[in-house]
Amino acid sequence: MPKNFVAYYRVSTERQGRSGLGMDAQREAVAAYLNGGKWHIIAEHVEVESGRNADRPALDAALAEARLHRAPLIVAKVDRLTRSVAFLSKLLESGVEVRFCDLPQVEGPAGRFMLNQMVAVAELEAGLISARTRSALASKRRFYQGLTDDERAALAAQGKATGLGGKRSTVLTDEARKAGTARRAAKATDRARDLAPTIASLRAAGITSATGLAKALTERGIPTARGSDKWTTVQVQRVLSRLDA
Structure with a gap:
């Protein structure tokens, strides 16, 4: 079982959000699912909404933090996220592993x-x-x-194939190369945006140089885009350039 988790809780009204009504049960469900061990919740995100609003800023933040730390997102009840196609699509596109406490095994109905x-x-x-x-x-x-x-x-x-048999090699067109480059750039930009709140927090604490940020990100255990546990100054500079673009 992973050591780190990001928790996402949802309450239906502002009153429940302020009072914690419903939150205790959700936290208990999470604790029961994890069942002890050397794990800890590195962040909690609480969504206060009526069910009609399609925007879920807390879910977006939770998914971003889960991607940032390469940690699973844990939710007390499956119906907290899958009542709409938009939710499911967002989860599928996020690339984040999601754990539902009320669905611990696929053997259940x-x-x-x-x-x-x-x-x-x-x-x-x-x-x-x-x-x-x-x-x-x-x-x-x-x-x-x-x-x-x-x-x-x-x-x-003209250098074009005249059949489907025999040895064939794939030659990428300029359009295909450009599309691949665009996809890689978009992925790097998304990763930079996930890092933005953490970098802003570090800068506010007085860590402003790329070298200092690289050390701080490494100490926090935040992986690089390629999964390395150690940041370099150059990698931070690339992230900063994307955020400033």
Whole structure:
């Protein structure tokens, strides 16, 4: 079991948020799920909302902190997050591991239901992709079979493949390279944004140099984008440049 967790709690009204009504039960559920051991909650985020508002700033903050520390997000009840498609989509896109205290094992009825749904969706997706791939290959094969020898020679002279058999190599187009670069840049920017609150806190404490920030991030146990437990000055400078951009 991981040592660190980020907890997300939800209460329905401001009165419950101020009084802690409902919070004790959720904290008890989390403690019971973790069942002792050398773990600790490194952060708690409480959402106070009515159920109608689609914005969940506390959830966004909890997911960001979970990504920052590479820690699972722990929630007392599964229905706290999965009442809407938007919630589920946000979780899937976040890349954060989520633990539901009322669903500790997939053998339970709710666990089996969720697992079956996930498997069903995965199977459907795989089937559709496979069908599209077969259709595309068949179409391409028919196209090449209909070419004359002169047309094949013309394509070969342009460096284009004239069939589906034999040794083939993949050559990335400029568009594909640009798309890959854009994806990597977006991922790096998202990571920098996750780090922004921590860096702001360190700066407020008087740690302003890149070297000092690198040491502080390392001491806090926050992993780098590639999962290293040690930050360098250059890595911090790159993060800062993205935040200042």
